[in-house]
Amino acid sequence: MHGAILLIELGAIILGLGVLGALALRVGISPIPLYLVAGLAFGTGGVVPLATSEDFIKVGAEIGVILLLLTLGLEYNADELMTSLKSNARGGLVDLVLNAAPGAIIALLLGWGPVAAVAMAGVTYATSSGITAKVLSDLGWIGNRETPVVLSLLVFEDLTMAFYLPVLTAVLSGASLLSGAITVGIALAAVTVVLVIALRFGRYISAFISSPNSEVLLLKVVGLALLVAGIASELQVSAAVGAFLVGIAVSGEIAEGARELLMPLRDLFAAVFFVFFGLQTDPKAILPVAGLALLLAVISMFTKLLTGAYAARRAGIAKAGQARAGIAMIPRGEFNIVIAGLAVGAGAHPDLGPLAAAYVLILAAFGPLAARALQPLLARFTRTREAIPDPG
Amino acid sequence: MDIEQTALPGIGLKHEFTTRCGRRIGIVSHRTGRRDLIIYDQSDPDRACEAVQLNDDEADALVELLGAPRIVQRLNALHREVEGLVSVQIPITAGSPYGGRTLGETRARTLTGASIVAVVRGDQVNASPGPEFRFDPGDVVVVVGSQDSTSAVADLLAQG
Known part of the structure; x- marks a missing residue:
């Protein structure tokens, strides 16, 4: 009986997500905000609170985070990481400073304390x-x-995350300043060592995983990622980072093949993850922070625009291209929810979860729409300004 | 002509260059094998105003269209300069007696006076093939000569 209800609930949720995904595709936005809304509806204080499947969804959500980070790591190879790091370090640092500031400042202004500021x-x-x-x-x-x-x-952001997430995990564990510093130090050292191993000896890991049989390949990759994620989590380094590093270590054709195999699995569990985050958030708690979320969204929209425009200008891109670079950077989504999820899980301020949910809802939906609206706007702008006949 | 190469992390590689009349074009090579043919906007040179997606076969076809026939084009330009000279492309059909035999065996120049200047096989052009060159069915033979002599080669290759 218990099993039957579990299946019915899970089936209804996943089917519902499918319908929402189709809707998002139609409107031309990312499905992530809709998944969050679905989670809000099913969770505590929602329209149809779930009875039995929450435990399963919790585990599913953890796997979702690991798969999200694993496939992200698979996208890049060591060379790309290093060249990007070298050639765009300045743009990356501007990005970090300009865009971490709004969240941190708002958390401090609200009196949530330094730990919440790191998360925000x-x-x-x-x-x-x-x-x-x-x-x-x-x-x-x-x-x-x-x-x-x-x-x-x-x-650059993704690589920063590899260092940020362990720091966040250590900070959230609520240790004293000294032991906290030690934990952060150990975590960073571990990430650096693993990163160097991944970059230097990635081909051995690739060779181990490699298999002409897609079933074997899938099991090996997922198994290794879960194992490393678990060990990383045990060492307070954050499971997500472990999976990300496995993804970076696996390179070449195997990475391409593994990524394709993992995609459907990732899509399923990532959707579960977004629902789970919504489940944890009480929709009634969102309304009081909605104005704040909107303000934060508008501010950080501008800081991202500035970041993109700055980095594009440094690369010698003209005004229109600078605007496109900025607007493409606006969407927030999976990572932000992963971070907020960690903070909520560690018992951060009760408003942090709802604020992050509302914030991501706004920017995940608005970012792609803004980008879509930009080109017609630019075209009108340049037409009125440059009424010079084409010499060609 | 400077071809600029840019890495696209997570996607693949991009090559681009500016043509002599000032248009900028490029190719994005995705890791998945997909190719995008990019044509840049004249008023906003940073923007791709056209991005045509090509799969493996389509990209190959485009290469063939742009690459292989250029030798014929050059020959056409040549015979425009020399009155009475034509170049024709003659396929070696499955029924041709010369499939699997060498160029020397055809004695084409001795018999007709026209020259075999190139053989196109797939997307490969064999310029100035020697007498030991062996024809395969499906090859396209490029012949230069007078109107009569080139059609004589066509007959020779078709019937022997």
């Missing part, structure tokens, strides 16, 4: 590389000359 800094900092990549591809911007700038900023 991450919530406003990270652009959703998933949504941005989709925007670039949907709007045909991949060939644009500002796109390499945007992509290398995203790489």
Whole structure:
């Protein structure tokens, strides 16, 4: 009986997510905000609170985070990480400072304390590389000359996350200053060592995982990622980072093959993850922080615009391209929810979860729409300004 | 002509260059094998105003169209300069007696006076093939000569 109800609930949720995904596709936005809304509806204080499947969804959500980070790591190889780091370090640092600031400052102004400030800094900092990549591809911007700038900023952000997440985990564990510093130190040292191993000896890991049989490949990759994530979590380094590093270590054709195999699995569990975050959030708690979320969204929209424009200008891109680079960076999504989820799980301020949910809801939905509206706007702008006949 | 190469982390590689009349074009090579043919906007040179997605076969076809026939084009330009000279492309059909035999065996120049200047096989052009060159069915033979002599080669290759 228990099993039957579990299946019915899970089936209804996943089917519902499918319908919402179709709707998002129709409107041309990312499905992530809709998944969050679905979670809100099913969770505590929602329209139809779930009875039995919450435990399963909790485990599913953890796997979702690991798969999200694993596939992200698989996207990049060591060379790309290093070149992006070298050529765009300045843009990346501007990105970090400008966009971590709004979240951190708001948390401090609200009196949530330094730990929440570290978490909120991450919530406003990270652009959703998933949504941005989709925007670039949907709007045909991949060939644009500002796109390499945007992509290398995203790489920089993802690499920053590899260091940020362990720090956040350590800070959230609520240790005293000294033992906290030691934990952070150990975590950072571990990440650096693993990163160097991944970059130097990735080919051995690839060789171990490699298999002509897709079933074997899938089991090996997922198994290794879960194992490393678990060990990382045990060492207070954050499970997500462990999975990310496994993704980076696996490279070449195997990475491409593994990514394709993992995609459907990732989509399923990532959707579960977004629902789970929504489940934890009481929809009634969102309304009081909605205004604040909107304010934060508007501010960090401008800081991202500035970041993109700054980095694009440094690369010699003209005004229109600078605007596109900025607007492509606006969407927030999976990472921000991962960060907020960690903070909520560690018992951060009760308003942090709802604020982050509302914030991501706004920017995940608005970012792609703004990008879509930009080109017609630019076209009108340039037409009225440059009424010079074409010499060609 | 400067071809600029840019890495697209997570996607692949981009090559671009500016043509002599000032248009900028490029190719995005995705890791998945997909190719995008990019044409940049004249008023906003950072923007791709056209991005045409090509799969493996389509990209190959485009290469063939742009690459292989250029030798014929050059020959056409040549015979425009020399009155009475024509170049024709003659396929080696499955029924041709010369499939699997060498160029020397055809004695094409001795018999007709026209020259075999190139053989196109797939997307590969064999310029100035020697007498030991062996024809395969499906090859396209490029012949230069007078109107009569080239059609004589066509007959020779078709019937022997």
